Amino acid sequence: MKLTFLGTGEACDPTRPNTSLLLETDSDFHLLDCGFTVPHAFFGHCLDPEQLKTLWISHFHGDHFFGVPLLLLRLWEMGRKGPLQIISGVAADEKIWAALELAYPNFRERLQFPVCFTQLKPGEKFRYRHLDYMLAATVHSQPSFALKIEKGNKSFYYSGDGRATTEAEELMQGCDLIVHEAFTLEDRMETHGSIASCLSLQKKSRCPKMALVHLSRQTRQEQGPLAKILSEKQRIYLADDGEQLIL
Numbered sequence: 001m002k003l004t005f006l007g008t009g010e011a012c013d014p015t016r017p018n019t020s021l022l023l024e025t026d027s028d029f030h031l032l033d034c035g036f037t038v039p040h041a042f043f044g045h046c047l048d049p050e051q052l053k054t055l056w057i058s059h060f061h062g063d064h065f066f067g068v069p070l071l072l073l074r075l076w077e078m079g080r081k082g083p084l085q086i087i088s089g090v091a092a093d094e095k096i097w098a099a100l101e102l103a104y105p106n107f108r109e110r111l112q113f114p115v116c117f118t119q120l121k122p123g124e125k126f127r128y129r130h131l132d133y134m135l136a137a138t139v140h141s142q143p144s145f146a147l148k149i150e151k152g153n154k155s156f157y158y159s160g161d162g163r164a165t166t167e168a169e170e171l172m173q174g175c176d177l178i179v180h181e182a183f184t185l186e187d188r189m190e191t192h193g194s195i196a197s198c199l200s201l202q203k204k205s206r207c208p209k210m211a212l213v214h215l216s217r218q219t220r221q222e223q224g225p226l227a228k229i230l231s232e233k234q235r236i237y238l239a240d241d242g243e244q245l246i247l
């Protein structure tokens with residue numbers, strides 16, 4: 001599995017695309033979250049309209065799904081024919097069609113490829129194109145889910161937004177990579193992760209590598225404390241836009 005960080009920013013960061021991951025396996029692409037700024041970054045990596053097979057949406061804040069209308073528009077423009085599978089923890093169809101209607105009125109009828117929706121429940125395993133998807137709720141200001149993707153003996157975990165619940169901590173156990181949001185430096189928001197809480201999660205999960213994303217603009221400016229924490233902990237680091245990892 002090849003993982004590309006299309007973006008590592010939070011909603012308002014003017015210097016980074018919204019946090020989004022692109023997973024490549026067997027020449028298939030799987031996109032994890034698609035915020036305002038993500039389609040442009042995605043199409044910088046993908047010029048084959050059929051290659052994207054699934055889109056995971058962690059939750060329905062704009063920096064995680066408001067890019068979907070543009071994604072669908074561009075795939076249409078490129079002549080896509082095959083189905084696109086959208087996977088989420090809450091029902092996505094009404095929200096996606098409403099966003100598309102606002103962005104491009106009456107465009108839905110012109111889409112020449114099927115958009116299919118799968119709502120996953122905690123505890124379930126969904127297998128699609130050789131990947132196993134599992135989720136767990138996080139604590140965020142709206143329903144939000146962390147995702148574990150497994151292929152053979154390799155797996156990784158993506159937090160989406162929010163603090164880890166006990167179920168999320170269980171889900172990340174044994175993963176080869178954890179990608180986690182760390183909005184603040186210290187633990188001071190009930191609905192977001194922090195660098196401090198990620199340090200403790202990494203220790204508990206015994207995961208060999210943790211990449212941090214979705215830091216607030218203020219947190220990124222705390223250069224001194226950030227550098228100190230990250231230089232001491234080799235297994236935890238700040239992911240960068242465009243970075244690629246092989247799992």
Ligand SMILES: [Zn+2]
Nearest residue numbers: 059061140161
């Ligand atoms: Zn959010």
Ligand SMILES: [Zn+2]
Nearest residue numbers: 011061063161
């Ligand atoms: Zn967000």
